[in-house]
Amino acid sequence: MSATTPAGVLPLSAEEEAVMRALGRLMLVLPRALNHDLEQGQRMTASEYSVLRNLSESEHGLMRMSELAQACDMSLSGMTRLAAKLESHGYVQRIKCEDDARGWNAVLTEKGLARLREAWPTHLASVRRRIFDHLGDLDLQSLAKALNAIAGEA
Amino acid sequence: MSATTPAGVLPLSAEEEAVMRALGRLMLVLPRALNHDLEQGQRMTASEYSVLRNLSESEHGLMRMSELAQACDMSLSGMTRLAAKLESHGYVQRIKCEDDARGWNAVLTEKGLARLREAWPTHLASVRRRIFDHLGDLDLQSLAKALNAIAGEA
DNA sequence: CCTAGTTTTTTGCTTCGTCAAGCAAATAGT
DNA sequence: ACTATTTGCTTGACGAAGCAAAAAACTAGG
16 A cells, blocks of 8 residues: 655655655654653753753853743743743743843853753763764765755754 | 863764754754644644554555554554544544454554545645755765664664 | 833643553463 | 463553743834
């Protein structure tokens, strides 16, 4: 049993088909794997890690909620809840924005930064093991370029 | 503010760093984008699509629940629920396994196959637009190989 | 300056998917 | 044949995250 090619749509070439299948599998498997490593090794989800990392790379470890949500590619509501959770653990603090009383800044605390530094090696090792150990002598530069091309738009 | 390189872990090279960031973003953005297209255009989630597709590619449009769960990279319980939902829409039927009374086969119905064929062009267009339109003249074969290498293990 | 519309964040509700526990059938050991 | 273990699937309880609507504060036009 199989789905035949529909009319009016250019079918994928064999190579494209292969890329698509690989990508499909990749999108499914890799996030789970990395998440798993982080959860097992550090009791931390990928979302949480992403928040800490984004904050740590921001100007003063400080970001508006909306900005942060966008950076982590989450909904605002999701970020509200995640930030609340991180705040309850003392990794993040939310302080009122001075120039706009509607706004809040999420700020990375010392404890939060320490947590990130603690988690970072685990994540790094995970990335090495899951990804780069399998890449052989592939040209990383063009790979990065390709991935960015895809991720950039979307 | 930034996380410094931790002791005892080989840091990533600049190229690796770039690949990792791109991959991170890709894993976050692409599944959402494809899912979004499918939901908007076809009122169908990626998981549902995955079930129909996997069934359609199986021997007689028939798979054991456990097999199907594995193919779709879901937990068995998740698949139970998803199959129940698809069954309620008439896209799938669950029939008792003959040679093992514990087992159930998920079977793709005519309606299910029709639904897949209906959704396929949408998905194809989505994949074209989100992925291949951005890939330029990149060597697809080695890309597929790289992606498979990563996804294969994990 | 006040009223109408916009933006920023939070809250309510729903959906999806996981884990843990359970039931029922199959298989193995005695 | 009878008990013990394992396997296949379902169910219950729960967490994560999304959307839609509310709440609060800003901005502009009259």
